[in-house]
Amino acid sequence: MSTQNYNTFLTNINKAFDMISSQTSMQFVERTNQTEYITFTYTTSNSSPLGWQKNRVNGIKIYNITYPAIIAHEIMHSMGIMHEQCRPDRDQYIIVDVNKAVEGSRHNFNLYNDYAGHGAFDFGSVMMYQSTDFAIDSSQPVMTKLDGSTFTKQRTGLSAGDYAGINHLYGPVNATSTVNGTYTMTTALASDKNVDVSGSSTADGTSIILYSASTGNNQRFTFTKSDHGYYTIKSILDPTKVLTVKSNGTTNGTAVELRTNANTDSQKWLLFNLGNNGFGFAPKNAPALRLEVKNGTTTNLTPIVIGTTDQTVQPSTKQRFILTKVN
Structure with a gap:
């Protein structure tokens, strides 16, 4: 990676952190000697572990280094946030046909009962895919709305629903013994x-x-x-x-x-x-x-x-x- 690309990558990682923390209680601290932390690697795809495990380093892989919202999407996976289309209630809002998805990608459309969504189903979420993502044939969308219409994704920033979801997920517990909520x-x-x-x-x-x-x-x-x-x-x-x-x-x-x-x-x-x-x-x-x-x-x-x-x-x-x- 060139020095210019490295600087671009670093700048947009920080923009992604700022994007998440700007309307939530989340704060991100640069690692010194902590045993659990996030690393970022420039590769040919975007991915992150889902959630956190004790004594594990979460290695986030990024291809789209010029898109802070895509980096934020992967950071949110490390925070334990799943794709919007994986909500247990998604069938009330969309039709999913995994047979139209490329094999090896179909896990992106699984239902995750322990990763329920907060608030109304959010087509504008930065965690939401578009109809044709991973489709075998782009004329045969994997996902449609209930009326059969298709939809696109956005990767410019977090939605109001994304912020509400993060605040719901991380809101009701105290980080220390200091009481900050009853x-x-x-x-x-x-x-x-x-x-x-x-x-x-x-x-x-x-x-x-x-x-x-x-x-x-x-x-x-x-x-x-x-x-x-x-x-x-x-x-x-x-x-x-x-x-x-x-x-x-x-x-x-x-x-x-x-x-x-x-x-x-x-x-x-x-x-x-x-x-x-x-x-x-x-x-x-x-x-x-x-x-x-x-x-x-x-x-x-x-x-x-x-x-x-x-x-x-x-x-x-x-x-x-x-x-x-x-x-």
């Missing part, structure tokens, strides 16, 4: 029922239940980073107490309770951003299970437990929770 956890089963600390007690072993929504601290929680990718869910009643899987249980129906934070795996939760459907939570000690409202009922005092889920689809309604910032 949230209620409303069940997707009913908009007037929240996760609740029974009796507003802070004693170890207090039951976590479903109860009518209120403004009390018994229904307010903060999310703080724990192990890589995991979070503790702290009660505002007592920040030393966190949501805990009872007796470190790993079986379907095990109760969730409030207990002093001892940094155990039963107190660490992996968050699944389900876009419009809220969030799912998997305990580190039982990653195949999900936080849920027992039996999917909305009666006051219903226990909050961990339960089985079908890994091929989004969690059921009883395993989805809406996080609402209250202060």
Whole structure:
């Protein structure tokens, strides 16, 4: 690569970072000695790993070095953002015929249930392909709108939906133990029922239940980073107490309770951003299970437990929770 092309590439990498951070809380820091970071390589194609893995360097490959928005597209993949046409609800908006796509490219049109979109389907997203991308025959589009019409993509900048999605994905958790937001956890089963600390007690072993929504601290929680990718869910009643899987249980129906934070795996939760459907939570000690409202009922005092889920689809309604910032 010539010095001129190198300088162009570097300039547009920085423009891509600025493009993302300009309307989000994301900040990008130049690497010094960190073990996890992003590298950029000029190659014959554009690609990036999807999401982040502990102790992995995310190698982003770029061909279109003069397009900051294309570089931003790949950075967003490293941030865990999938193509818009891969949303689980995409069939409500578009028709996809993967048989019209070149073999080896068809994964670009897979549905990803754990990478749900936020807000309305966004044809203007920088993560959206156009109708003829990867088509065997450009006269036979891989994707059309429901009425059969085709559409083009844009790679000039992030859309309002892109910014809203990033802020939704990275908004509801604290990077440190410093409280910068308090949230209620409303069940997707009913908009007037929240996760609740029974009796507003802070004693170890207090039951976590479903109860009518209120403004009390018994229904307010903060999310703080724990192990890589995991979070503790702290009660505002007592920040030393966190949501805990009872007796470190790993079986379907095990109760969730409030207990002093001892940094155990039963107190660490992996968050699944389900876009419009809220969030799912998997305990580190039982990653195949999900936080849920027992039996999917909305009666006051219903226990909050961990339960089985079908890994091929989004969690059921009883395993989805809406996080609402209250202060």
